[in-house]
């Protein structure tokens with residue numbers, strides 16, 4: 399059981415706003431905010447490099463906290479400035495050649511898909527789109543049937559940004575292993591709301607961000623790379639941190655996933671994100687997952703009962719992201735009118751989800767994303783506000 403009073407007291411903004419925009423950027427709990435502030439204050443008081451030295455234990459804890467969160471090893475974790483670059487650092491370094499095939503799905507994150515398109519053009523890769531099953535999630539048997547001798551990579555998104563779908567990531571993992579394919583999973587919307595375990599899922603690479611369901615600071619992200627995959631990926635960039643200059647004309651990559659990091663990074667953000675992971679683990683991911691999914695279920699049910707409201711989340715399993723629209727009301731106007739009542743939601747638009755919303759003939763939806771610190775009475779207030787629109 400989560401102590402809701404406590405977590406709300408540690409999230410002071412709960413008093414000011416009804417925050418259903420946790421898939422955009424969640425509210426930082428006070429210990430995370432304090433951790434970031436503390437590093438900034440130290441940088442101001444003693445100097446940046448000197449501050450970094452003083453928080454070196456916290457910076458080390460980044461790797462052990464993430465390893466424990468994801469069921470990985472500390473040297474399989476890298477800090478990256480956001481989820482997109484984390485994904486890029488792995489993807490752009492894969493040894494993919496002309497004629498190689500990559501399997502993805504319409505729920506793939508737009509920036510990932512754009513990178514796939516760019517590399518398909520530049521390197522002559524072929525992209526195979528796996529269809530959805532009757533629930534709207536990745537059709538796992540169709541995926542397996544698509545595999546050819548030239549297929550190298552499965553690149554999919556666990557939870558898409560634009561809806562409540564949870565893709566069957568572990569079933570895809572079984573197929574990737576069986577066929578010896580590299581499995582790259584975008585877990586940006588799942589880590590922090592779902593108990594993600596890289597061993598159970600069987601992915602080789604996983605990327606995520608700090609600011610969403612993990613409740614970390616903005617401008618932070620992370621990458622997991624399975625140890626036996628490290629030598630397969632040639633980092634697209636190297637620098638003083640990721641490589642050691644061993645001879646005037648030679649260098650070696652550093653051991654472990656640190657080879658995907660940058661020399662310069664947001665030290666306060668790294669400590670803040672470590673604190674966010676520690677905070678989430680303190681509450682417990684199974685408890686978080688259970689509460690988020692229960693809150694989202696009741697939000698969906700109550701929304702669907704409002705006259706003119708339709709709910710649009712796909713998948714057999716659904717998460718904390720709830721998407722809907724109301725009759726012919728303009729979606730951005732709905733968001734504006736809710737904002738005027740201190741209710742935070744956002745928009746899922748087809749221009750950034752052409753293969754998903756575009757295919758379903760939906761131009762845009764309201765996205766209301768709940769977290770464990772939200773309450774039933776906030777749902778009541780939200781339902782009342784949407785009903786009155």
Ligand SMILES: *Cc1c(COP(=O)(O)O)cnc(C)c1O
Pocket residue numbers: 479480481482483507555557558559584586587606607608618619
């Ligand atoms: C937000 C999001 C990203 C990008 O994360 P950044 O930290 O903004 O780069 C990637 N994938 C999914 C599914 C997302 O929702």
